[in-house]
Amino acid sequence: MSVEALSRPLPDGAAAGTLAPVSKAAFKRATTETTATKAVLIGIALLFLALVLVLPLVAVFVEAFRKGAGEFLFALNEPDTLAAIRLTLLVAAIAVPCNLIFGVAAAWAIAKFEFKGKAFLTTLIDLPFSVSPVISGLVYVLLFGAGIVLGPWLKSHGIEILFAVPGIVLATIFVTFPFVARELIPLMQDQGTGDEEAAISLGASGWQAFWYVTLPNIKWGLLYGVLLCNARAMGEFGAVSVVSGHIRGLTNTMPLHVEILYNEYNFVAAFAVSTLLAALALVTLVLKSVLEFRYGDEIAATAKH
Amino acid sequence: MSIAAATPARLQFRKPSVIPGFGLTLGFTVLYLTLIVLIPLAGVVWRTTELGWADFWAIATDDRTVSALKVSFGTALLAAAVNVVFGVLVAWVLVRYRFPGRRILDAAVDLPFALPTAVAGIALAAIYAPNGWVGQFLAPLGIKVAFTPLGIVVALIFIGLPFVVRTVQPVMEEIDKEVEEVAATLGANRLQTVARVILPGLAPAVLTGFALAFARAVGEYGSVIFIAGNIPYVSEIAPLLIVIRLEEFHYAGATAIAAIMLVISFAMLFVINLIQAWSRRRYGYVG
Numbered sequence: 001m002s003v004e005a006l007s008r009p010l011p012d013g014a015a016a017g018t019l020a021p022v023s024k025a026a027f028k029r030a031t032t033e034t035t036a037t038k039a040v041l042i043g044i045a046l047l048f049l050a051l052v053l054v055l056p057l058v059a060v061f062v063e064a065f066r067k068g069a070g071e072f073l074f075a076l077n078e079p080d081t082l083a084a085i086r087l088t089l090l091v092a093a094i095a096v097p098c099n100l101i102f103g104v105a106a107a108w109a110i111a112k113f114e115f116k117g118k119a120f121l122t123t124l125i126d127l128p129f130s131v132s133p134v135i136s137g138l139v140y141v142l143l144f145g146a147g148i149v150l151g152p153w154l155k156s157h158g159i160e161i162l163f164a165v166p167g168i169v170l171a172t173i174f175v176t177f178p179f180v181a182r183e184l185i186p187l188m189q190d191q192g193t194g195d196e197e198a199a200i201s202l203g204a205s206g207w208q209a210f211w212y213v214t215l216p217n218i219k220w221g222l223l224y225g226v227l228l229c230n231a232r233a234m235g236e237f238g239a240v241s242v243v244s245g246h247i248r249g250l251t252n253t254m255p256l257h258v259e260i261l262y263n264e265y266n267f268v269a270a271f272a273v274s275t276l277l278a279a280l281a282l283v284t285l286v287l288k289s290v291l292e293f294r295y296g297d298e299i300a301a302t303a304k305h
Numbered sequence: 306m307s308i309a310a311a312t313p314a315r316l317q318f319r320k321p322s323v324i325p326g327f328g329l330t331l332g333f334t335v336l337y338l339t340l341i342v343l344i345p346l347a348g349v350v351w352r353t354t355e356l357g358w359a360d361f362w363a364i365a366t367d368d369r370t371v372s373a374l375k376v377s378f379g380t381a382l383l384a385a386a387v388n389v390v391f392g393v394l395v396a397w398v399l400v401r402y403r404f405p406g407r408r409i410l411d412a413a414v415d416l417p418f419a420l421p422t423a424v425a426g427i428a429l430a431a432i433y434a435p436n437g438w439v440g441q442f443l444a445p446l447g448i449k450v451a452f453t454p455l456g457i458v459v460a461l462i463f464i465g466l467p468f469v470v471r472t473v474q475p476v477m478e479e480i481d482k483e484v485e486e487v488a489a490t491l492g493a494n495r496l497q498t499v500a501r502v503i504l505p506g507l508a509p510a511v512l513t514g515f516a517l518a519f520a521r522a523v524g525e526y527g528s529v530i531f532i533a534g535n536i537p538y539v540s541e542i543a544p545l546l547i548v549i550r551l552e553e554f555h556y557a558g559a560t561a562i563a564a565i566m567l568v569i570s571f572a573m574l575f576v577i578n579l580i581q582a583w584s585r586r587r588y589g590y591v592g
Contacts, residue, residue, distance in 0.1 A: 030489030031482055038402055045398040046410070048391050052463055053416050055438065056428035063431055102337045109330040115319035121334070123574075127342055130570045132524025134544035135563045139345035141551060142352050142560065173341055196324050206325035228418070235421025237527035242548060255423040255527070262427050262531065271431075274424040281419035288419075289412040
């Protein structure tokens with residue numbers, strides 16, 4: 001085939017030997033959309049996310065400052081609000097470490113060993129995610145409530161669980177149960193057992209192998225899990241609402257306090273407390289994004305939330 | 306635990322390993338799981354069986370229970386369907402296009418995971434109330450969102466969105482460009498390529514995302530109760546009815562509704578596992 005046959009037909013008037021100007025459109029990629037389609041799709045996605053995600057977040061801050069910064073600060077300085085903040089911090093400070101220890105132990109057993117019933121155990125660990133928050137609270141009401149054996153026995157021994165802090169902690173542990181474990185299990189399965197086996201064969205004790213070999217390998221994934229666990233622990237509403245008893249200043253966590261204030265038509269105060277929780281959510285999202293961006297490889301890619 | 310401990314009897318249960326701590330960690334895991342999750346959940350089952358079939362059936366078929374379950378499942382289904390459409394679109398835009406602010410948008414998708422549900426609930430109620438930012442434009446059109454079942458759908462769309470996006474997004478990232486190139490060289494236009502080559506491959510991920518969003522929406526409480534209006538038989542969701550029964554100290558009523566919801570959510574969990582097993586066989590990935 002001659003070179004002439006391959007060359008494009010020249011437009012009228014074009015000098016022989018120069019290439020005809022080819023518009024960019026002629027080279028439209030076959031594996032992407034036109035610029036107009038892209039713009040429309042991006043526009044729809046932006047509009048949808050703005051309406052669904054951004055607007056509620058903005059609304060929290062605008063409503064909180066509706067009557068000025070003075071009212072906002074006054075609402076936050078109220079003793080019941082401060083008690084709610086303290087209780088929320090206390091509950092998270094107990095629930096998160098419990099689930100952290102559980103998560104590490106479960107991931108060690110499941111990722112480092114091969115045994116029967118492993119898949120079933122993993123499914124059981126995820127169970128609390130598929131239970132409605134209200135039912136997560138209800139199970140403890142049934143367990144410790146007045147009706148059955150445990151309730152009266154505890155009462156006669158002066159131990160209060162329901163409508164008191166222990167109940168709130170238990171319900172919070174239940175709903176945040178899988179967070180750390182489900183983050184660590186795929187990560188440690190990916191990392192295999194080679195590093196630990198090497199450490200052990202070089203004379204390290206099991207504890208040393210965990211502390212000096214495993215922990216540095218999983219630290220970012222662990223932090224990621226703790227971050228999500230903490231956000232849920234501080235923000236949990238349904239489960240805690242069922243077991244708390246809603247005693248102001250005593251068994252009210254921040255989300256429950258928001259509800260009480262809102263139902264009293266004290267909107268500025270309700271939204272003021274909400275700004276703290278929204279700020280917690282924003283900090284969580286920022287840290288989460290930083291971890292994903294910076295240490296993406298060291299966080300299990302398969303468990304995206 | 307030493308290697309010597311790996312007797313033939315143990316071999317059947319687990320493969321031998323030089324790594325120590327199996328007994329300790331597995332023991333602790335099972336104990337903690339049993340105390341925190343299994344025994345309390347078993348309590349619901351036990352309480353339900355105690356109830357007797359006739360009583361259980363009477364509560365389950367009670368008008369108010371039935372309408373609450375209908376509201377819960379209807380709104381959750383609708384919200385999950387909306388989330389599938391917009392979730393796939395958002396995932397597509399995030400994966401395929403480059404535009405300023407994409408990274409922030411990507412991070413923002415997780416907001417419903419991080420924002421406490423009660424906060425989302427009162428914020429949505431404020432926005433969609435008849436005098437709210439969005440509500441004031443809908444009110445003249447005769448559309449009432451807050452304090453109607455439509456408001457429940459809005460809250461559930463908020464809650465469920467990240468489930469669809471985060472399930473579809475990683476699968477979309479793995480799509481082989483060559484498949485699209487082949488489709489194009491074989492004469493398919495872009496719309497045909499997307500509709501008949503790309504989307505069918507995403508089906509398991511989309512289904513899983515739908516099921517996860519639906520399962521979460523059915524049980525959702527915090528974000529819904531502020532915007533729903535909570536009118537019995539109209540906009541009262543099943544989790545709220547459980548709370549109401551508990552507050553009336555009608556434990557049997559609460560337990561029966563909880564048992565129905567538990568059965569349904571475990572069935573959902575089973576369906577999700579089926580989809581994933583099917584997807585692994587058919588498409589080679591876990592959706």
